[in-house]
Amino acid sequence: xxxxxxxxxxxxxxxxxxxxxxxxxxxxxxxxxxxxxxxxxxxxxxxxxxxxxxxxxxxxxxxxxxxxxxxxxxxxxxxxxxxxxxxxxxxxxxxxxxxxxxxxxxxxxxxxxxxxxxxxxxxxxxxxxxxxxxxxxxxxxxxxxxxxxxxxxxxxxxxxxxxxxxxxxxxxxxxxxxxxxxxxxxxxxxxxxxxx
Amino acid sequence: xxxxxxxxxxxxxxxxxxxxxxxxxxxxxxxxxxxxxxxxxxxxxxxxxxxxxxxxxxxxxxxxxxxxxxxxxxxxxxxxxxxxxxxxxxxxxxxxxxxxxxxxxxxxxxxxxxxxxxxxxxxxxxxxxxxxxxxxxxxxxxxxxxxxxxxxxxxxxxxxxxxxxxxxxxxxxxxxxxxxxxxxxxxxxxxxxxxx
Numbered sequence: 001x002x003x004x005x006x007x008x009x010x011x012x013x014x015x016x017x018x019x020x021x022x023x024x025x026x027x028x029x030x031x032x033x034x035x036x037x038x039x040x041x042x043x044x045x046x047x048x049x050x051x052x053x054x055x056x057x058x059x060x061x062x063x064x065x066x067x068x069x070x071x072x073x074x075x076x077x078x079x080x081x082x083x084x085x086x087x088x089x090x091x092x093x094x095x096x097x098x099x100x101x102x103x104x105x106x107x108x109x110x111x112x113x114x115x116x117x118x119x120x121x122x123x124x125x126x127x128x129x130x131x132x133x134x135x136x137x138x139x140x141x142x143x144x145x146x147x148x149x150x151x152x153x154x155x156x157x158x159x160x161x162x163x164x165x166x167x168x169x170x171x172x173x174x175x176x177x178x179x180x181x182x183x184x185x186x187x188x189x190x191x192x193x194x195x196x
Numbered sequence: 197x198x199x200x201x202x203x204x205x206x207x208x209x210x211x212x213x214x215x216x217x218x219x220x221x222x223x224x225x226x227x228x229x230x231x232x233x234x235x236x237x238x239x240x241x242x243x244x245x246x247x248x249x250x251x252x253x254x255x256x257x258x259x260x261x262x263x264x265x266x267x268x269x270x271x272x273x274x275x276x277x278x279x280x281x282x283x284x285x286x287x288x289x290x291x292x293x294x295x296x297x298x299x300x301x302x303x304x305x306x307x308x309x310x311x312x313x314x315x316x317x318x319x320x321x322x323x324x325x326x327x328x329x330x331x332x333x334x335x336x337x338x339x340x341x342x343x344x345x346x347x348x349x350x351x352x353x354x355x356x357x358x359x360x361x362x363x364x365x366x367x368x369x370x371x372x373x374x375x376x377x378x379x380x381x382x383x384x385x386x387x388x389x390x391x392x
Contacts, residue, residue, distance in 0.1 A: 028270045028277075037274075058390060067274025070266070074224045077273055077280060078233075078263025081224075084273060084280075085390060087383045088375040093391075104391070106372050123364045123373065149372075153391040168319045176302050176345075177319065179284040187283045194254060194281060195289075195300070195349040 007144040011038045012045055012072040016141070019071070027067045032121060032133070036140050037068025037092070040105045043145035044094045047103035047152075056097040057082045058159070060089035068092075083159070090122070093153050100155035108149035115139040115147060203340040207234045208241055208268040212337070215267070223263045228317060228329070232336050233264025233288070236301045239341035240290045243299035243348075252293040253278045254355070256285035264288075279355070286318070289349055296351035304345040311335040311343060 011019050023034045048055060057075040059065040059082065066077070066084050069092060075081035081097070095102025112119040117135045120126050167180040171189050178186030188195075207215050219230045244251060253271040255261040255278065262273070262280050265288060271277035277293070291298025308315040313332045316322050363376040367385050374382030384391075 026266070027272055027275050029275075031275070034274060060384065062273060062276065064274045067272050070222070070272075070274070076223055076263050076266075077258060078230060078260045078266070079223050079225075079227070080258065085388075087388060088378055089372070089382060089384060091372070091384075100392075108371075109366055109373050110371065124362055156390055156392055159390045166320055170305055174302075175304075175306065176285065176287070177305050182284055186285060188256065188285060188287075192281075192283060194352055194355045196296075196352055 005138065006141050007146070008039070008042070011042045014072065022071045023067070026071055027064075031064055031067075032136050032140055033064025033090075034068045034071075035137065036107075036118075037065040038072055039140070039143075039145045040065070040092055040107075040148055041068050041072045041094075043148055043150060044092060044103050044105045047105075047150050048094055049096060049101055053096045054098070055081075055094045055102065058093045058095070058155070059084045060087040060091040060093075062086050063090075065090060065092050093155075095153065095155050097160070100157070100160050102153055102155070104151050104153045105145075105148050106151075107147055111147040111149075115143050118143060118147065201334065202337050203342070204235070204238070207238045210268060218267045219263070222267055223260075227260055227263075228332050228336055229260025229286075230264045230267075231333065232303075232314075233261045234268055235336070235339075235341045236261070236288055236303075236344055237264050237268045237290075239344055239346060240288060240299050240301045243301075243346050244290055245292060245297055249292045250294070251277075251290045251298065254289045254291070254351070255280045256283040256287040256289075258282050259286075261286065261288050289351075291349065291351050293356070296353070296356050298349055298351070300347050300349045301341075301344050302347075303343055307343040307345075311339050314339060314343065 006016055019038055024030055027034050057069045057073055062084055069082055070076045091106040093102055093104040118139045121131055121136050168177045169180045171178050171186040173185050173189035202212055215234055220226055223230050253265045253269055258280055265278055266272045287302040289298055289300040314335045317327055317332050364373045365376045367374050367382040369381050369385035
């Protein structure tokens with residue numbers, strides 16, 4: 001880390017070295033996507049609507065970005081403040097949990113010209129073995145959120161509705177509980193089980 | 197914590213006190229569901245197929261359980277080893293990531309008779325204000341995985357397929373990248389955007 005040219009010393013007030021440590025601990029290995037995701041979260045924070053709002057987060061991919069969000073914001077999958085939609089976009093948004101207005105951050109391909117190793121990695125132009133991880137990381141730290149674009153967004157109301165489940169029943173098939181609103185049996189016993 | 201009657205001193209080799217600390221740090225507040233989820237993960241570990249397997253995790257609810265899994269196993273949303281299906285079941289499974297065989301852990305309502313406060317909380321029989329959090333926690337620590345059931349499972353092959361995206365294009369609408377396999381434009385621009 002010592003020789004890295006850092007555009008920023010901190011990401012969301014966390015020292016970069018500490019964020020790298022958290023990535024290894026939580027994500028299991030250092031991952032460029034989580035690192036870059038960190039810079040994206042940092043940029044999103046700077047564009048949040050003014051005031052002391054309660055915000056939720058949305059990731060448009062299951063890869064890497066959700067972990068950057070979970071490590072740098074109060075939003076996790078299990079507490080319900082992070083939502084993941086598998087839309088294949090390396091994009092995230094932070095938004096007022098009640099009103100839905102916030103900011104979306106994406107990588108802007110038009111800005112990748114100065115960072116060829118990021119471009120190669122982002123578009124998977126070479127197999128992983130052919131990529132240079134050290135150069136990639138140098139570029140990520142040098143670029144930081146410079147390669148991102150932001151846009152104001154407002155979430156559709158159906159994405160703001162809190163999921164309060166109320167009313168449980170015992171499933172007549174498996175004898176375990178399930179939300180009564182799901183019908184006369186639980187969804188796994190009704191054919192949605194991921195198991196054989 | 198000192199006065200708690202603990203059935204187990206450790207959860208997945210993590211001291212119970214340390215797990216409580218991790219829950220507060222990560223989840224944002226102490227949550228009975230994450231605590232109970234920890235005992236469920238611990239039980240699942242004990243039933244993993246023998247040998248030094250690489251396992252993935254699945255949570256059948258978005259509430260609480262995913263965070264217990266992320267805090268106690270190497271599986272996170274962002275590294276792809278944890279999958280969340282919103283099936284409304286307080287159940288999880290750990291399974292061999294290649295062969296798909298593993299174990300599913302659920303709360304067994306038939307075993308809740310000795311633990312009235314857990315029953316009240318689990319079935320939401322009273323509003324939150326009417327529940328006694330201290331008694332609930334005492335019961336969770338006293339019960340641990342005693343109130344769970346386990347069953348062997350084998351994941352359907354479609355849930356084992358790794359998602360390797362290859363081939364990206366620039367979306368003609370938003371000028372950002374997307375997986376070419378998604379068609380002639382990215383899914384958000386094609387009508388799946390969660391934004392107004």
